[in-house]
Amino acid sequence: MCIVFIYNGVNDVESEYSLILISNRDEHFNRPAQCMSPWIDDCTVYGGKDLEPGCEGGTWLAVAPIRKKLGLLLNLPGVKKENAKSRGRIVSDYVRSEMGMTDYVECIHDYSMQCNEFVFLSVEIGNLTPKIKTYSNATDEVNQWTDTYLGFSNSLPNRPLKKVEAGKKYLKDICSRLNKTKDKSQLIDELIYLLKNNERHLPDNQLESRQPNLYKELSSIFVHIPKGKYGTRAHTIMLLSKSGHIDLIEISMRSPIDDENPYWERSEFQIDLL
Template sequence: MCIVFVYNGANETESDYSLILISNRDEHFERPAQCMSPWKEDSTVYGGTDLEPGCGGGTWLAVSPHRRKLGLLLNLPGVKKENAKSRGKIVSDYVMSDMAVSDYIDFIHIYSKQCNEFVFLSLDFGNSTPKIETYNNATDELNEWSDTYLGFSNSLPNKPLKKVEAGKNKLKSICSRLNKIKDRSQLIDELLHLLQNKESHLPDDQLESRQPVLYKELSSIFVSIPIGKYGTRAHTIMLLSKSGHIDLIEISMQSPIDVGNPHWERSEFQFDLL
């Protein structure tokens, strides 16, 4: 389970930000991964790397300031396909390509059908108004979103979980108050607090049907299942100002993860779009 929220402030004249993205990565603690860093394959790309054998070094989230694009993957719980292809490869190949997302989806169409079900989120911030799109291989739909506040998790994009709706409301409260560069520090603190929210959002019939065993534990934005060695193990925050400055922050559990007392490490990167 993972979750992402997006603020599209391009048309809000009082805001200094054209785009804010915040995300949690939920994963098994024992699954090996490299924290966010520039990639050896392409130093213009920043993201984590899945080190699980057989997964081809894919990722759950990556951003290329050079190409002005971001890709993120959310899984859709369901039937597991035999010999399924790596979903993380979809993100890594996208951010290292110069293809528009519509062309890229056409290019990977056959491959995507061999993957377990997923939602792929793409952000194109090459223009003053960011382009936000989702593709899912369950219904084979590519949709563009223009809402100011967006949220997606482990359900079809047009059928959000209750915790997604709650998180969008919290994001709106934050971004409507702290949309000036001078408030950057407080903005980041409150966005992180949102990602760490452990409040349960039930009842949620959709979540219960998708996850009948663990739906209670998965009903919060921050997920913690110590006995299962599973939960939120990375937070990502990206701020894009209207002047073209990017703040990219990842706060992740340091491996090997001590379930009882995890150590969180913070990485920060800054870029100016030319």
């Protein structure tokens, strides 16, 4: 399970931010991964990398400021396909390409249909107004989103989980109060607090039907399942000011992960869009 929330502030005249994106990565603690950093094979891309054998160096989230785009992947629980292709490759190939999201999805259509089900989120920041789009191979549909507050998790975009709806409300409260760059430190602190929120949002019939054995544990924004050695192991925050400055932050558990006493390390990158 993973989750992402977005504030699209371009039409908010009071705000000095055009985009705020925050995300949790939920994964097995023993799955090897590289923390967010510029990629060795393309230093213009910032992101983590999945080091699990067979995953082809894919990623769950990456940002390419020089190409003015972000890609993020959310898995959909369901039937596993035999010899399924790597979903993480979809994000890594996208952020290194020059294509917009719609053209890219058309290009990888055959490949995506060989993957287990997913939701692919793209944010294009090349214009004054960010273009926020999703694609799912479960429905084979591309949708563009213009709402000020958005949230997506491990369900179809138009069928949000209860915790997604709750997180959007939390985000609205934060961004309506802390929308000036002079308040950035407090803004980041409150966004982290949101991402660490372990309140359960039940009942959620959709989550219960899809995850009958773990729906309670998965109903919170921050997930922790000790018996499965699984849970939220990375937080990502991206702030894009209307002046074109990006603050990119990842807070992740240092490997090897001791889930009883994890050590969280923080990486920060300052980028100006050209």
